[in-house]
Amino acid sequence: MNEKNNFDIVRLSLAFIVMLVHSAEVTRNADIRFLAHFLNSDFAVKGFFAISGFLIAKSYLRSKSLTSYFVKRAQRILPAYIFVIVMCFAIGMCLTTLPLMDFLKNKETLKYLVANFTFLNFIQPSLPGVFTDNPNQPMDGSLWTIKAELTLYVLLPFIVPLLKKSPLKVWGVIFVISCAWFFYFTAVYTGAKADTLAKQFIALSSYFFFGSLLAVHQPTFDRLKEITIVSLVLFLLFKNTNYAFIIEPVAFSSVVILFSTNLCKEIKISQYGDLSYGMYLYHWPIIQVLQHFGVFDTNAFLGLLMVIVLTLALAWLSWHLLESRFLKRAHHAQPSIVPSVARD
Incomplete structure (x- = not known):
């Protein structure tokens, strides 16, 4: 792969899609409902996983040891993730309808902190007495x-x-397992949390490891354009059928990586920092706060503009004051292994 690439701008674009769609979905405002109709956050999230699989595989291959690999993962993910949990908790303290001591002593508050610091956000996504009048209550649904x-x-x-030894066979097994998991929890199992279970890592593994396949198997990467064209044609043909999910892992993954690697001239935005991860983490609580204060009800487009400006500002500050300080300088100098929102 050419060292010149567009991973930065593609990731930023995907983060913008997620932010715009969530602005419509979280607020349920009729004036900006069109954003959720014309943009697809599902595609954006799955695209993130494909890019992550590609870039993290490259990073792993360049890591001196397994310890080095995991240290880099922790350096990239944890600082901003911990900060957003603390930020959401502080927002909760300020906006809860409960007396402060009641809020702090509430079992749901402790449950929120434990669940979110252990990445089990679904166990307790909200804080007591916070955003109760908003259409959605989670502090950060992203x-x-x-x-x-x-x-x-x-x-x-x-x-x-395994991918290096038998690339197509190994990814084929992952693909079958992934699709079977998704099919079961969307078409067979209709019990509690079926939608949540359908979106877990097994379903997303086909996107992530297709990216990894492209990173480690040069013959597949060399045919990326052909793979993208064929898979997109098939996806468009089956888009409105029950079989689209079978084609998505290849179609979505190949198109974002093609745009990121060799489809067009490099667009440099690295001088502003790696903002996509911060945008992804911070936009939801910003939307919630603005909704809480009635900004979207007063003027939905003003609310949307404020979400964009505040999210970009916070992401910029987060990168320059927090995230980049946990990364080694040598790590920054290699754009081909800079992480996706998925983060390296």
Whole structure:
């Protein structure tokens, strides 16, 4: 792969898609509902996983040891993740309808902290008395992907050696398992948390490890353009059928990596920092706070503009004052292994 690439701008674009769609979905505001209709946050999230699989596989192959690999993962993910949990807790303290001591002593408050610091956000996504009048109550509904990605990071050192030996067969097995999991929890099992279970790391592994396949198997990467064209044509043909999920892992993954690697001239934005991870983490609580104060009800487009400006500002500050300080300078100098929102 050419060292010149567009991973930064593609990741930033995907983060913008997620932010815009969530602005419509979290607020349920009729004036900006069109954003959720014309943009697809599902594609953006799955695209993040594909890019992450590609970049983290490259990073793993360049790591001096397994310890070095995991240290880099922790350096990239944990600082901003811990900060956003603390930030959400501080927001909760300020905006809760409960007396402060009642809020602090509430079992749900402790449960929130324990669940979120252990990446089990789904156990307690909200804080007591916070955002109760908002259409949605979670403090940060974007965090559900982090546990899935962490799991895939742990699996990658075991999968990459297998991909190098039998690339297509290994990814084929992962693909079948992934699709079977997704099908079961969307078409067969209809019990509690079926939707949540359908989106776990097993379902996302086909995207992540297709990215890894492209990173470790040059013949597949060399045919990326052909793979993208064929898979996109098939996806468009089956888009409105029950079989689209079978084509998505290849179609979504190949198109984002093609745009990131060799489809167009490099667009440099690295001088501003790696903002996509921060945008992904911080936009939801910003939307919630603005909704709480009635900004979207007063003027939805003003609310949307404020979400964009405040999220970019916080992401910029987070990168320059927090995230980058946990990364080694040598790590920054290699754009081909800079992480996705998925983060390296």
